[in-house]
Amino acid sequence: MRFDILTIFPDFFTSPLAEGMIRRAIEGGVVTVQAHNIRDFATDKHAMTDDRPFGGGEGMVMKPEPLAAAVSHARQLGVDGPGDQKVSGGQVVLLTPQGRKLDQQLAGELLAEQQLILVCGRYEGVDERFCQRYVDREISIGDYVLSGGEPAALVLLDCLIRLLPGVLGCGDSALNDTFSAGSRGGLKYPQYTRPRVFEGCEVPEVLLAGDHAAIQRWRQQAARERTRARRPELLAADEVEPVERDWLGQLDIALVHYPVYNRLGEVIGSAVTNLDIHDIARCGRTYGIGRFYLVTPYADQQELVAELLAHWLQGAGGELNPARRSALELVEVVADLAELYQRVSARRGVAPLVVGTSARPQGEGQLEYRQLRQRLQAGQPALILLGTAWGLAAEALGGIDGFLPPINGAGEYNHLAVRSAAAIVMDRLLYEQPATK
Secondary structure: OEEEEEEOOHHHHHHHHOOHHHHHHHHOOOOEEEEEEHHHHOOOOOOOOEEOOOOOOOOOEEOHHHHHHHHHHHHHHOEEOOOOOEEOOOEEEEEEEEEEEOOHHHHHHHOOOOEEEEEEOEOOOEOHHHHHHHOOEEEEOOOOOOOEOHHHHHHHHHHHHOOOOOOOOOOOOOOOOOOOHHHOOOOOOOOOOOOOEEOOEEOOHHHOOOOHHHHHHHHHHHHHHHHHHHOHHHOOHHHOOHHHHOHHHHEEEEEEOOOEEOOOOOEEOOOOOHHHHHHHHHHHHHHOOOOEEEEOOOHHHHHHHHHHHHHHHOOHHHHHOHHHHHHHOOEEEEOOHHHHHHHHHHHHOOOOEEEEOOOOOOOOOEOOHHHHHHHHHOOOOEEEEEEOOOOEOHHHOOOOOEEOOOOOOOOOOOOOOHHHHHHHHHHHHHOOOOOOO
8 A cells, every 4th residue: 555645844754654563564565655745846936835815814825736736746656556557546635624533434444545645734724726626535633723734644644554464463453453343343441461460459350360251251341331431422322321322421520529618617628438439420320421520639538539449440349340330430530620620621622611519509600400401412511510518618619600509499408418419410400300499
């Protein structure tokens, strides 16, 4: 298979093409990769490949003439055909955030081509007339913007070359990768190596017993549970409970242990509890939320949670009770609210709507359940903060966008356990709830 890369920075590819798997594939004759400088095909004395956009606007646009000439040159190089003949006319791929998102299925489609000509866009984009006349496919590697198409071209190269026969040392590696047929299109199972015990965490016993049938069953189950927890959209429809396909997946919940009030109104840090972690995680799994975060700045509390999770996610607990392991896969620990907001924003790709809870009416800023439901259904991520002890302290309220109504409205007694409140909140979001007093 032949790859011709059209770029204004051909040296960008010098080191990556000389390392690792790609280098071995080139040296073994499995692929041919050549980078072409688009400037070599410019016709003016300054070798210009870009110009200002018609109609005004920011930045520059790549000119169509040098790109068209570079494509024509690459097509003439072609690939080896019968005898000493060359087969010309490779498919032209433009790397652009506006293209079809690269996935394993698309990678399989591209492997049918003998030659791919990868066009690395720059600046504000490429003249549309070049796209219309020369480009066969537009491909994106994700919903974000790079300074140019060169890193995307490297990603595409790596993705495709490793799938070619004879490139990887183990022939089954690509077949069983995440997203591949061997993993049923989902995520791959967890992997372990020596030592058997690392920082108190042991390798699952089933992997050490030598029962290959049991190991295969464990891996299949672990892969399904990991996919269901992290990427449920990858599972076939008959493998996912309806609630996991619902909009509640846009919701994350955080249990805040600091800063909160004690009964005297003093700001304190409360202790994490085994019961809260288990029950809220189980509830979150049942309703299909995204993540369950524990917010505590205390190292000993973080270590306690890590030990608990290790037992259920990698240890004997998860082996005996896979359903509980699946629930606790939702749990993540963060040190403070700033880290929480950063973590959620990075994972979601956008800052979430932050919603507080309180047993006391908050007046201004109240967000009704139906309003939050509508925002979730519209695709807006949200993060609900649950306070421990006697509720969220004032200093925790700075980043909050609104408050849910107290669960008991204006009721005289409102001292629910936080795990009970979490369950009620999730249920009221999923279903219509009676009006508060």
